[in-house]
Amino acid sequence: MNLALLLEMTAGGAPDRVALGSKSGGITYAELLERAQQAAAWLETTSAEKLVMLDVNSEALPIALFAASIAGRPFVPVNYRLADDKLRKILARTTPSVSITAADALERTADIEGLSTITREEFLSHAQAGGEHLGTFVAPDEVAIVLFTSGTTGDPKAALLRHEHVVAYIVGSVEFLGCGEDEAALVSVPPYHIAGISAILSSTYGGRRIVYLPQFDPKTWVNTARDEGITHAMVVPTMLDRILDEIELQGESIPSLRHLSYGGGRMPIPVIERAVELLPNIGFVNAYGLTETSSTVAILTPDDHHVAIASDDPEVRARLGSVGKPLPGIEVEIRDEEGNVLPVGEPGEIFVRGEQVSGEYEGIGATLTPDGWFPTKDGGFLDEEGYLYVEGRLDDVIVRGGENLSPGEIEDVILGHPSVMDVGVIGVPDQEWGEVVAAFVVLHEGHDVSEDEIADHVVSKLRSSRRPSAIVFCEELPYNDTGKLVRRTLRERFADEG
C-alpha cells in the first residue's frame, strides 16, 4: 500500500477520465499512471535515493510524486524561492538525490555533491520513454514525502510522512471516485506545501481533474477558474482577499465555482464575511492542518458557515472564527504546560492523534507522546459543541502580566476598523508587564487615523489589557509565500525602530 496505489485504483475505475489539464486534450488517469510508471523506471536506473522537485506547479509534479512512490524513493519538493545559501544547504541534506529543476534554478544549484539535476522537459521525456519499472514492493511504513518546514528559528526541519500516514488521510476523508465527471480543481498552492501534495492525492482518489497555475496571481486565477470551468479550489488567506478584490474589479463572478476551501494560516473573520457576501452560492470550507499531520485534521463545513452567519447567537456566530470539528479519524485534546487535559473553553496547546499523524522529523525522530499524541505547538480551545478554535502559534502568544493574549483576536478587531487594510500584532518587551501589545497597521489609501483611535477601537470591543501600547503605521506587512504573516520580522522591525 503506497501512494501510487491510489492512482492505480482510479486508473482502473475511470481510465479515460481527465486527470490533469483542460477537459479536452488533458492527461487521463490511465496516461498519468503510465507516465508515472515509466518515470519510475528511469528513476530506478539512477543511484538517487530521493527524488527532489525544484520547480513551479506543472503536470510534471503529480507524475514525479507517483513515480517516486512506485520506485520506493521519498519525494522531496523544495521551495525554489529560498535564498541560494539556504537552498543549497537543504539540497545537500537530500543527497544522494536527483532533482527536477526549473531552468532558472540550474545555475544556483550546480556542484552540490551527490545531487544530479535534470530539467522538467528531460523528466517528461523519461516519463514517455517506454521504460518498465521493477514493481518493487513498497511497504506502508517507508517514507513517502519529505517536506522542509518553514522554520522560524534555526535550520528548517525535514518532516517525514510515511505512505501509511498519507494513505490513511486520503482513504479516510475522500470517497473513491466520489467526484462528478464535471468537477475540476484549480491548484495554485506551491508544490512544497503540504496542501499542494494533498490536492494531488485527494483529486486523484476522488477522480477530480486538476488544473495548475504555475504560480498564484489573482487575475490569472479568476480568469483560469472561469475559462476552465473550475468547480473546486483551495486557497490560503492572502490569496482569498486578493481574489475577492479581483472579482469586484471585474464585476463578474465565477459561475462554475461551487466550493472554496481555505487554510494554511489564520483567516481574518472580515475577509471570510466578505467572501460569503460576494460569493453567496459557494460552499466555503475552513481546513486546519499541519505538514506533520498529513494535511487537514479539522474542518468548518459549508453548513457551519451558513449557520454561523445567519445566527444572532454570539456563540454560534463566533464559530466563523473556528476551524470546525475534527475529521472522523482524528482526536483532539487541549492540554496545559504540564500535559493535563483541559476542560471545554480553556485555552492550551492543541494535541492531535490519528493514523494520518506522523509528527516525525529527519534526524530528530518521532515527537509523539508514548500514547500517540502530537503536540502541534498551536494554541487553542474547544467549545461545548466540539468546535476547535486555533489561536496561533504558542510562540506568538503575548503574555501580559500573567494573562495570555492571542494576537489573532486583537488583529480581527483592528481589521474591523473601516480605515484598516491589514494588521499584524506582536508582543514586545515591557518593564512593567513583561510584554505588551504592539500593532503594525496598514491603512487604506487616503485614510488617516490616529494611534489613539485604533487603540480606542480595540478597547471598545475587547478587555483593556488588549489595548495596543504601541502602534506602528507601515506600507505593508511581511508574509511568506504561502501567506503566513512572519511575526519574527515584525519583532525585529520593532526592536530596530523602537
Place this chain on the structure above:
Amino acid sequence: MDLKAGSRWTSAVSDVEVVVVKAPDEGLALSCGGAEMLPHGSEKSGGAVEAGLDAEIAVGKRYADVAGDVELLVTKGGTGSLKVGDEVLDIKAAKPLPSSD
C-alpha cells in the same frame, strides 16, 4: 498467509482485489466468497462464490473486523464476502466529507 500491511490479494473466484491496511502478525487466513485469497497477480482458480458468502464488495471501501485488528482496502470491487478466519469483515462506513484540499 502472510497478511503484512501493504500486501495485495486477489479473489480466487471473483474480481475482488484488496490491499492489507493492517493485520496482526499471526498467520490469519483471508478468504473471499468462501475461497482463500491469492497473492496479487496469481491465476484465479475459477471456482464459484459460495452461497451465503456472496456479498457485493465495493471498491474504495475499507472492510474491518469488529475488534479493529484487521483492515483491508478494496482496490477492485466484485462479489464474495471477505472473511478473516471465521469472521466476516464489515464495511467501515465513512461519512463523505466536503473537500478541504
